[in-house]
Amino acid sequence: MNDRVPPTAPVPLSALLGHPALGLRQVAGEREVDTPVYFVHTSEMEDPVPYLLGGELLLSAGVHCPEAAGAGTYWDRYVARTVQAGAAALGFGIAPVHETVPRALVEACDRHGLPLVEVDRQTTFTAVASAVWDAMAERRHHELRSVTEAQQSLATAAARPHPVPAVLRQLSQHLGAWTVLYGPDGAELAAAGPRPPGQARTALGALAGRLRSGPSSAAGRAAGAAGEELQLTAYGLGGPAGPEDRLALGVCAPRRDGADGAIVGVAVVLLSLLTARRVVGAEAERTSALVRLMLGAEPARVAGLLARSQRQQGQSGQREQQGQQGQSGMPAEAPGKPAEPSEDGGLWTVVHGRRRGRGRDDGLLATAALAAGLGTPLVDLDGDALRALVPGEAEVRAQPGWTLGAGAPVPAADLARGGADAARALRRAVAGRVPLVRHGTRAVGVASLVDPAEAGAHGRALLAPIEGAPALLETLRVWLSLHGSWDRTAVALEVHRNTVRQRIARAEALLDVDLGDADVRMELWFALKWA
Structure with a gap:
């Protein structure tokens, strides 16, 4: 298959052959493997190669080869070029040129293994294309529903008392696969689903052993017990810093469809968080910090607990003692005696965020993804609003689907100031339509200094007299953007220059302003942007 084929949901050729309204019939070519169809393309060119991406029906x-010209090697060359272009199959329409599928074409498709489908004279090519698009839309809807259901069940499993085995079981059920979590030494720490043959398990373990620390993946194939082909994939779990902490997820499945990659991605994020070095001692310190804050302790006296627990999470530690199990189902370190927090609590970066668009993701998954992306578990997600504390001076990076503002690193005693800086940076990011603004960077414009909600209300109030006249609004917008040029505005709007003059005069009267005043024009320009 051509690597230019986009990741759309393909339609099996057998689904089109079984479509009752099309009446298609395969007359030549490969029949044993169900051919995926990604596109439909109609062409009467003698050489279709320049116009194909691969995967087309x-x-x-x-028409390019009348009946009399069909002898010799014409059809063989045509089919060879079609195969070279990566087409999935060839559909040949009966009438108006040919009464039957040319015998030479049938033989050529058999020689080259290209599926050849006879399109009945009553079936239009448009009907075939429409059936393919409808089938693709249905399969895509099914994939999205599968991913949504998997996200919900995996998130529920992650919240159970023994989350790692629960997540593996849910992943196994959704994929129909054997799932396994490998330890740093390659041992199988937990597994779920039907176990494959020893050869497949060995090959999968070898793939996991070749992964580098942190997020990575490797794929391969192996034979099943009945000789079928098994898909092997190993995924490195993000977070650990050294080989002594390296964990990997292995998946052994008889098949793989479009939704599987997204489902595995969710499981990798969850397992990365569940198996990270959030040891019992670190969790206890975070709990202690919360209790002390609620009882009135100063942030600077408590922040050291949070900072140290975060360092424990990110650093590699010693190997766990044999047989010692944590609540997550993974080996856990003994908590030990927590040390007293430092006096100053170190530096902290406050992050404020606002979700872009409508949020449809599960709250746990969104929080997990943000915690992994920002590098801190100290995330407060409240609907479409986000607040987070990032310890130290780590660089805050933009997060998909979010607009962020980051304050400058401040001591724990100045977290209120850091929060105010982050809020201002977020307003600038929203106004400038950029994914991230850090406090102290150059502003994205004067408009960023105004609250977007207040600016929008002001703009709508100022333009209310012409709100019901779209032509006046658009003319005013274009006229201002072109510095009051009547001729250029007329060309841009494709109207007469006198029409522009009349509209601007009407807008000026309704708004009760003097458009000859530069301050008035500037205020109206901002109002149009805000409203």
């Missing part, structure tokens, strides 16, 4: 009525 190429439709032709043979």
